[in-house]
Amino acid sequence: MPLLLHGLAPIHWAAAGAGISGVTLALVFLANKRLGISTGFEDVCSLVLRTPYFARNAIVRGRTWRLPFLSGLVLGGVLSAVLSGGWQPTWALGMLDARLHLSHGAKLAWMFTGGLFIGLGTRMAGGCTSGHGIFGLSNFEWPSLVSTISFMIGGIVTTQLLYRVLLP
């Protein structure tokens, strides 16, 4: 199945997994950091909000590495698009477009809603796919196993409901 991005064929899962492992271990060996993206959302919040939760040491000190790392993720996406046929804005949503004809505004509302769950959920669980699913599981941490099982169930139930029941 081609990617939404320029209809590209995806790289092999084993190569992608090995690359992600390489980045994870480079963070450990070069910088003593545990991979984790969603804490970066707290770093961003801490720039503008005075809430005590965002004034924690781990957050304020983490900004110096997480914010550059997060900007790298955006850059990686830009680079990937530029190198594969050029950067251009798109609203394409594959399977969702095939079932629902959402206006641009409706897509923004859909995504904002998804984002709310992502932000609230990842911070409540203390991590996301990277921090729990990759780093935490690799480090044999119980909270990460519990969180990973929980978010996989949450995703499976929601997608199955959406694509097999509501929009078959």
Place this chain on the structure above:
Amino acid sequence: MSTATPILYVVLGTIFGYILSRSGAADYDYIQGMFLFERFQLYGIIGTAVVLTAPVLWLVRRRGRTLGGAPIRIERKLLHRGNIVGGALFGIGWSIAGMCPGPVLVNIGEGKVYAVAALAGALAGTALFGRLYTVLQGPLRLPPIVAGTGEG
């Protein structure tokens, strides 16, 4: 501690983002395919990453030092009810948006306009959680506010 520069983090983030972009991890259809059990790709990616990373981290916990010579110190997370409730909420969001936190940023980079709304939502959700922390702390048995739910 580390003497690594911001440039290093930008470079590592860029490599990570590029891989997420080209592997399907930042692709709406591949995420739904994973949750529908129709695509192995994402299971393969996460599984390979864990299988390759785990033995190295196991060794590191015993005798690890960074390249700079500092002892490797990996903070472990605390178990609480937020792992279950927050995990389930995040899973719902991952399904709706078709992206988890890293790919939200990657998709913005790729030019998927709607990902900007996902980022706005994620930041709003994070802010909401920060504001509600003391309220949720009791029912979810969350760690003290100085520790937070964990870095990840």
